[in-house]
Amino acid sequence: MTERRHDREFVRTFFTSPTAVEGEEDSAKMIRSASQLRGMQAPDVWVPDNEDATAPSMRDEGVENIIEVVSENGADFPGEIHPRMVWHRDSPATRYQGFQHMLEIASSDTGAIEHIDGFVIPEVGDIDDWKKADEFFTIVENECGLEEGSLAMSVIIESGESELAMGKLRDEMGKDTNNLERLFLFVDGEVDYTKDMRAMTPTGELPAWPELRHNTSRGASANGCIAVDGPYDDIRDVEGYHERMTENQAKGMLGIWSLTPGQVVEANTSPLPPKTGSWLLDVDGEQVELDSEDGVEVYDGDRMSLEATDGGYELRVGSDTRTLDEDELHEELLGLTSYVPSMDDIVDSMEEFEAAKEAGRGAIAMERSATLRIGDTEFDISTDRMWDEATYQAAMTPISLFQDVYENRPDQHDELEERYSTGVVERAMEVGL
Template sequence: MSYSQHYERSFVRTFFTSPTAVEGKDDSAAMLRRAAQLRGMEAPDVWVPDNEDATAPSMRDEGAENIIDVVSEHGADVPGEIHPRVVWHRDSPETRFQGFQHMLEIADPDRGALEHLDGFVIPEVGDIDDWKKADEFLTIVEREHGLEERRLSMSVIVESGQAELALADLRDEIGKPTNNLERLFLLVDGEVDYTKDMRAITSTGGLPPWPELRHNTSRAASANGLIAVDGPYDDIRDVDGYHERMTDNRMKGMLGIWSLTPGQVIEANESPLPPATGQWLLDVGDRNVELVDTGGRYACEGDDLELTTIGEGTYEVDTGDGVRKLDADELHDTLVELTEYVPSLSDIVDSMEQFEAAKEAGEGAIAMERSATLEIGDVTVSITSDRMWDEATYQAAKTPIDLFQDVYEHRPDQRETLQERYGESVVERAMNVG
């Protein structure tokens, strides 16, 4: 492809929407104003003043004015990017025209918001021709206001089968001289409307998980140099479920998620970052059990794994799927298979620095050793495992470092928190590795 990214962020962890106008309030823009003043881990990477679903239809004209007023006043100090969501619908010319009118108003250089504005979010898109319509409207907005082409980014919300199929068309369309789709920034899933469009039914009335949609969106983002963001997780009290969703997403390459509250913003900002300390896990049945650091040894508390000595060098182990008798070597190999290590930021930096030094010395691959002493019941076992690092392993391990460096560079309001979490020396090394 001949085009290149026009935006600075390579990672977006948080996509936070705020109503633009609330009926019945003395200040209809109060929620918008509060959101604009969030800082640190409470502040999202992308703030979305939401003039669509979060705002009543009767309040949207006032909402557009509120965006202009609040972004003009507070936009210079907002630590993340600002991308208002306007109305749009693949089947409604009237709705598309209203969204176009609001974009014209909000992006007017004489109104004061434009200098702090990064782009717009377009919901309810259809097939690729509909994406081109939105792009054309943005091009017209730019020309009406004398702006450089693609000054405004365009992010879309995938909320229909048509939009999901359009993801596969992007590689053929982006970069053509007949459109400005290079302005694309985020591909955001909207599972609620997607469920409605697919006419899906669940026994509880809840949303299906739609792993295929999230995979397809992440794949399209990877193939086109864009950023994938998951949709809203509306059970805002279910912190564990939110974390589980984000963990599953990260294994698909989707590091960003919609946040509905400042609390969710904090969780989503912190979750993708490497941990401050390493953690040993024991794979028991269908779940991972965290081993407790007891001063250099790692203990399995509880009865998830039963291990007892039945004779000199002979052990009996029960992982929940049957009892096995093992000698010392078999026990070591079994525990190596059952344990996993979650590396800290410092661990990742150490490994990368070792590989970089080896590569400078002319080595193409090296073995990285990891060892630990485990305490399970009355048995203490030392385990050692080796992992071969080559260039491909190095590049894969580099992703969390790339994320950390992106956050540190573009979110100076979070630097103090990062230094407190990891320590200044680790942060400095993480910013220089890779």
Template structure:
């Protein structure tokens, strides 16, 4: 088996959205399931998780399993994403594992009509690699019980313990062995809350540590084993900016998916990894990244952390408490180039891809791409430009956001109109074709 290649139809997952499976004291205990399965467009996740574990009270989980089967049988055919119910499991509790097994049997029973619309199961609280194999074996038993092809039901796990984190390092040597069906693995999902408990971590405020190492390790393990990594829940559901920043930080380490707790978070997480519709310039304003305002083709900084004044014999540039004297506009342009970065739009990326493809077709192995702008600070305008060499490695690295877009377009036809509204039909058509 070639582990570095994806083994499932989806090569990217942006959103992992959980929903309680049963609630007590309401007329229809499956009401939230029925609402979630009707989500469409940018409000619908790539992976929907009817959550029969933490989101559902213990005394409602049997009913929750029945609700999953009923709701998915009724409406699962039209749901635009994948459906992966989460069942109970625990590395230290045979009783809990058995209960999860019974719920899988209920949900997967062909007589209930849901299994043809269910893509896999999410297994929480896994431990060492032998525990992962137990979960895999239970799913294999479910498949054999109902005459399903072995390996046809995917398995995703939630990394909520140190032992599970260490187990990720053993996947390459275990997957593909004759004594397991671990090739069914799909998502590696971080569960920072229970991970914090397992690690006995303490913070002064009682909040969660960032656990950057866990996220890096999960992303690395997913890449090495041909899987997809997903970050855990961001529970401050009103902090859209903080959620976006978390997604951006994750994307930089190859973790393009994140848990979503509300349809609003789903929309943010669905859009954030995609290139923007309009490119923009950023400037490092004394440690704070600030977006410049584009006005009639000029990129304007209007904050108070950077000051620029033209003087006899040169320019005085102040960044925070640092003063820099530049004797010429060329010297000033060099200083500003160290402070600014450009965030390319989808159109910019596709343009660059097409230009490199044309150059490669003409026999050139590398070309220079120029990016230029006029920067204005305190009324002083300066022209800046930089050249970047593009070769095959650069091209392949920058294809990742385009491949993400292509995966979304192929697997989420319900988002076609949203993408056309975001980018225009022309850009969408070119983005689909580039690299193919």
């Protein structure tokens, strides 16, 4: 069966730091400071980046810096450490250099390798190219007395070839001649992918590549790996970063690259359920979050209005006004509203379903009701949603992610308990087990 073979089942954040910066007194400055990140600012996977973020002339020094900083600070770093090496499907020289760097890091007598969970290999090509990298990992492990397969290998998907390779992995993994079970993260690299595909846009902004992200997520799912989206360049655009993550989560791609500790905080938080639930109203095609005031969900924009009339209601959306009776209005508003459950809500529903299952029931109705206020008019809505085993299992994803985070990131316990309350955290850790 397809199993997850690594300590982390979920990775929210993939944070890169240049390994050697020219012109600084301490060329290791960036990774030295990154190694001291803690809590929500610390990523699930930290990537001292000896490839694109570091100038080619500085990469040998970058390897020394990795060894020094990781051997000093690696033991205390709360996330996993996966340095990125150089590699290119079209260049044997680059591949050999990547191998030498890995060997140097792994064989250093500083013990740095004890704190390193794996390496990231960029610019991989087709499946035979993945095998070349895997073979170098095996040789490094053998030379350095590490268990075969113990170093995780993550790849950057930044070519059509590697996108296709994800569809062939299941035919190769498990063969005697490789250790491809070491594969951990599939990370999209949209900048180089765009170059490889020779795509272009009028303004030079990156295409959205929805199919690539689907295929990466599917490849991860089919091979027990974890899908991570590439960097979001516009660091100031926090809203855009969140929209991208929400889009990715609907594709099963729960992790994303972060370029700054600020992005790490956003990306560590985004896949976690919200602290409080909220109602959304579809106003003329746009989802508007309603303000909750004393238990009433309020829309006070001017694109929708609701008036009670003799024996019914007038509902105006944009310039369309309709006369509806109470039942019709209820039906209409049910269609226009949706609820974003909080962590507490999700745990409640799961506990309720577990109790029902315990009592021999396979499906139960979960009620959700609210009082809406549109303009000056209030109206109550209420709906049932059927929960069965499949609903329960699907709802489990954010909870499993939370549990994985809570187990592996003690440095985030305070922030998580502050976010949700200790009681909710405790219940969330019990549900589904």
